[in-house]
Amino acid sequence: MINKMGSHIRVPPVKCQGIKTKLARFIMDSINWSDNGRWIEPFVGSGVVVLNVAPRRALLTDVNIHVIRFYNDIANGQLSPSSVRNYLEKHGSILSQIGEPYYYEVRERFNLKPTSFDFLFLNRCCFNGVIRFNSKGHFNVPFGKKPDRFRPGYITKIVNQVAYLAYLVNENDWIFKEADWRETLKQVHEEDFVYADPPYIGRHTDYYNKWVEMDAVELFESLKFLPCGFALSTWSRNRYRNNPYLPSDASVIVKTFNHFYHVGPTESLRNPMIEALIIKRGSETTEGKDNSYVTQGELPI
Ligand SMILES: C[S@@+](CC[C@H](N)C(=O)[O-])C[C@H]1O[C@@H](n2cnc3c(N)ncnc32)[C@H](O)[C@@H]1O
Numbered sequence: 001m002i003n004k005m006g007s008h009i010r011v012p013p014v015k016c017q018g019i020k021t022k023l024a025r026f027i028m029d030s031i032n033w034s035d036n037g038r039w040i041e042p043f044v045g046s047g048v049v050v051l052n053v054a055p056r057r058a059l060l061t062d063v064n065i066h067v068i069r070f071y072n073d074i075a076n077g078q079l080s081p082s083s084v085r086n087y088l089e090k091h092g093s094i095l096s097q098i099g100e101p102y103y104y105e106v107r108e109r110f111n112l113k114p115t116s117f118d119f120l121f122l123n124r125c126c127f128n129g130v131i132r133f134n135s136k137g138h139f140n141v142p143f144g145k146k147p148d149r150f151r152p153g154y155i156t157k158i159v160n161q162v163a164y165l166a167y168l169v170n171e172n173d174w175i176f177k178e179a180d181w182r183e184t185l186k187q188v189h190e191e192d193f194v195y196a197d198p199p200y201i202g203r204h205t206d207y208y209n210k211w212v213e214m215d216a217v218e219l220f221e222s223l224k225f226l227p228c229g230f231a232l233s234t235w236s237r238n239r240y241r242n243n244p245y246l247p248s249d250a251s252v253i254v255k256t257f258n259h260f261y262h263v264g265p266t267e268s269l270r271n272p273m274i275e276a277l278i279i280k281r282g283s284e285t286t287e288g289k290d291n292s293y294v295t296q297g298e299l300p301i
Helices: 021-030 048-053 065-075 081-098 100-112 116-125 152-171 181-185 213-224
Strands: 039-041 057-062 173-178 193-196 229-238 252-262 270-280 291-296
Touching (some): 039 048, 048 152, 057 181, 081 100, 100 116, 213 229
Parallel strands (some): 039 193, 057 173
Antiparallel strands (some): 229 270, 252 270
16 A cells, blocks of 8 residues: 555546546555655656655656646646646636637647647646547647636636645656656666556557557566566456456456446446556555446546
8 A cells, every 4th residue: 555645536637538536546555665766657647646646756757748748847837826827817718708719729829839838728628628639649629618617616626736736746756758668667676666557458549549459568578577566557347348458477466446437327327347457466465456436427538
C-alpha cells in the first residue's frame, strides 16, 4: 500500500482517454514500494496515479507533448492558480457570449500554436472531456455544447486542481519529459518502481495512442527484465470476451478489479469490465483484491 494522501482521490486538471481515476485506489492498495527510488510512469497521461501516490521523486513521461508541456508549465509557474483563473474567466466569458464558434476558434489557434492554457480550455469544454488527435496530430474533438461551461464554481474547481498539482510538483522532485516508453525504461534503477499504463489494444486509437499486439509483447518483455518492481494495467474480461493479450508468466501475479458501467437506467444494462493489474512477484500487497466499483454512464474514457 503506497498511498500517503488519505482516502480522498485527487483529480487532475486535465483528463485523457483511459484515465485511471476510478482505479487509482485499487492500484495504490495493490502495490508494495518503499518510496526510496523514483516512481516512474512511461505513460503518464493525465497524471492521476502519480498525483495520488505523491512520491518524493518521479520520472513522468509520455509521447503526448501537450500533457508534458502542461505539467512543465505548472512546474515553471507559467500555469499558476491565479493565471489559470484569469485565463478561464476571460475566455469562459467570451465562450458564453459567442458560443460554439469561439470553441472552434480556440481549437484552430491551439492546432496552429499550442499552449497549455488553450489545452486546458479545450479539455474542459470539449465533447465528453476527452483528448483526441487526428492523424496529423491535430486536436479534433467537437464542442461539448455548453457555452456556459465556465461558471464561477467550475473555474474554482479547476483552479483548486491546478493549485494542488502545483503544490506537489514544487514540494517534490518530479521530472516530466516527452519520451517514448523505451527511452524511459532505459533509465530505471533498482529502487525505482515502474507503473505502466499503455493504451489498450484497439481502443481509443489516435495520433498518440497507437498500440498493437507487438507493442504489448515488447513492453511486457522489457518490464520483466527491469531491475525494479513494476505494475502494468490492462483489462482482463468484459461481458463478451477475455483479453487475448493478457500477459501471463510465473514472475508476475494478476490482481483484478470489477468495474461496472451503467449504460442505461436498468440493472440489466450494467456492463461489467474486469480490469487487471499485472504485478511483479514480490511487489504486491495482500490488499487490493476483488474490488468492485460502479460507474454511472458510458464506457470509460
Ligand atoms: C491509457 S493512457 C494513460 C492514462 C494515465 N495512466 C491516466 O490515468 O491518465 C496511455 C498513454 O500512453 C501514451 N502513449 C502512447 N504510446 C506511447 C509510447 N509509445 N510511449 C510513451 N507514451 C505513449 C498516450 O499518449 C497516453 O497518454
